[in-house]
Amino acid sequence: xxxxxxxxPGTYGAQQLAANDPMWGYFTAIAxxxxxxxxxxxxxxxxxxxxxxxxxxxxxxxxxIMIAMLDRDFTGKMGFNEFKELFTALNGWKQNFMMFDQDxxxxxxxxxxxxxxxxxxxxxxxQAVNAIIKRYNKGGRIxxxxxxxxxxxxxxxxxxxxxxxxxxxxxxxxxxxxxxxCTMAI
Amino acid sequence: xxxxxxxxPGTYGAQQLAANDPMWGYFTAIAxxxxxxxxxxxxxxxxxxxxxxxxxxxxxxxxxIMIAMLDRDFTGKMGFNEFKELFTALNGWKQNFMMFDQDxxxxxxxxxxxxxxxxxxxxxxxQAVNAIIKRYNKGGRIxxxxxxxxxxxxxxxxxxxxxxxxxxxxxxxxxxxxxxxCTMAI
Numbered sequence: 001x002x003x004x005x006x007x008x009p010g011t012y013g014a015q016q017l018a019a020n021d022p023m024w025g026y027f028t029a030i031a032x033x034x035x036x037x038x039x040x041x042x043x044x045x046x047x048x049x050x051x052x053x054x055x056x057x058x059x060x061x062x063x064x065i066m067i068a069m070l071d072r073d074f075t076g077k078m079g080f081n082e083f084k085e086l087f088t089a090l091n092g093w094k095q096n097f098m099m100f101d102q103d104x105x106x107x108x109x110x111x112x113x114x115x116x117x118x119x120x121x122x123x124x125x126x127q128a129v130n131a132i133i134k135r136y137n138k139g140g141r142i143x144x145x146x147x148x149x150x151x152x153x154x155x156x157x158x159x160x161x162x163x164x165x166x167x168x169x170x171x172x173x174x175x176x177x178x179x180x181x182c183t184m185a186i
Numbered sequence: 187x188x189x190x191x192x193x194x195p196g197t198y199g200a201q202q203l204a205a206n207d208p209m210w211g212y213f214t215a216i217a218x219x220x221x222x223x224x225x226x227x228x229x230x231x232x233x234x235x236x237x238x239x240x241x242x243x244x245x246x247x248x249x250x251i252m253i254a255m256l257d258r259d260f261t262g263k264m265g266f267n268e269f270k271e272l273f274t275a276l277n278g279w280k281q282n283f284m285m286f287d288q289d290x291x292x293x294x295x296x297x298x299x300x301x302x303x304x305x306x307x308x309x310x311x312x313q314a315v316n317a318i319i320k321r322y323n324k325g326g327r328i329x330x331x332x333x334x335x336x337x338x339x340x341x342x343x344x345x346x347x348x349x350x351x352x353x354x355x356x357x358x359x360x361x362x363x364x365x366x367x368c369t370m371a372i
Contacts, residue, residue, distance in 0.1 A: 059247075061245075061247055064321065065321075068320070068321050071320070075320070076320040076321075076323070122366075123362075123363075124362075124363050124366050124367075125363050125367075127367065128363050128366050128367040128370070131367050131370065131371040132366075132370045132371065134254070134257070134261070134262040134371065135250065135251075135254050135262075135370065135371050135372065137262070150370070153370060154366070154370060157365070157366060157369055157370065158362075158366070161360075161362055161365055161366075165362075170361060170362050171359055171360060171361045171362065172359070172360055172362075172365070173357055173358070173359040173360075174347075174357060174358055174359075174360060175356060175357045176309075176310075176344075176347055176351075176356050176357065176358075177309075177310055177311050177314055179343070179347055179358070180308075180310050180314050180340070180343060180344070180347075181310075181311075181313065181314040181317050183343055183369045184314070184317065184318045184321065184336075184339060184340065184343065185317040185318065185320065185321050186321065
């Protein structure tokens with residue numbers, strides 16, 4: 001079972017698997033030469049694929065934080081595995097949103113947003129939810145694009161927090177520089 | 187020297203002072219009925235006043251984080267004192283940006299952004315600056331609107347951090363809920 005054929009079996013295997021994945025062709029077509037997806041490419045892809053459906057297309061800013069959420073090596077770009085991870089997350093959030101946007105208006109209300117956040121399993125206080133809604137509402141309503149931006153940030157910040165909360169105590173001591181790095185990057 | 191005329195001398199005095207302020211008339215014209223400024227009103231005001239000059243107008247999203255930065259009572263709106271505080275900050279950031287954007291292209295480069303952040307007096311590591319640039323660059327350059335969004339967030343996050351670092355130890359222990367509240371709100 002020594003590596004046969006020489007080279008880099010790990011990477012080779014991953015490429016093989018990827019090539020059999022129905023999303024692989026799609027990914028490579030978008031990623032182009034460099035084999036990675038940046039924010040502009042992601043925006044184009046999410047618009048062309050019709051992901052947002054009847055909702056407004058994602059803003060470039062929302063696409064940038066989608067990339068940042070999964071960009072653990074800070075390249076500003078996204079590989080195939082991150083791309084698939086993002087699609088899974090986006091599908092979940094979209095379903096969650098549509099559950100509350102029953103009249104398909106493209107936006108949800110204050111109390112529906114509170115329920116949507118709770119439905120995602122985050123245990124955050126009503127004050128924190130209020131602060132989030134204050135930030136993301138437009139004329140009292142939360143639109144799909146802002147809702148997704150909010151989901152992305154909430155997940156990325158929670159991930160950053162959990163990664164540091166190794167003893168699972170529910171609190172983390174941040175040196176200033178680390179605090180800035182993990183909050184400004186998203 | 188007892189309060190004369192009855193009522194609420196503190197508030198009354200503040201109104202008196204405000205009425206003599208050259209910006210007061212401007213503020214009330216924008217704020218309208220409710221006497222406070224929301225993100226849409228702020229965007230209109232910053233565009234009409236010609237603040238951005240030759241640079242692109244601020245996006246609504248950048249205006250929303252400007253409000254959030256000073257919105258200590260989470261109303262999503264801005265009173266007169268906050269409005270003046272914001273203008274002072276914006277003028278400083280604009281001057282700083284123009285110092286680096288010598289050819290008035292409307293954007294600055296990676297290493298200029300590093301210098302700009304340092305010039306603002308933040309002591310953050312090169313890794314943190316890199317993470318910030320990865321998030322805010324478009325095609326390798328940082329545009330004025332994104333630069334200001336970045337300044338606003340950096341200041342708001344640093345303020346939130348400092349307010350909790352009462353012993354000035356350079357590190358803060360955040361419970362999860364407080365971490366989410368003070369990072370998601372901006």
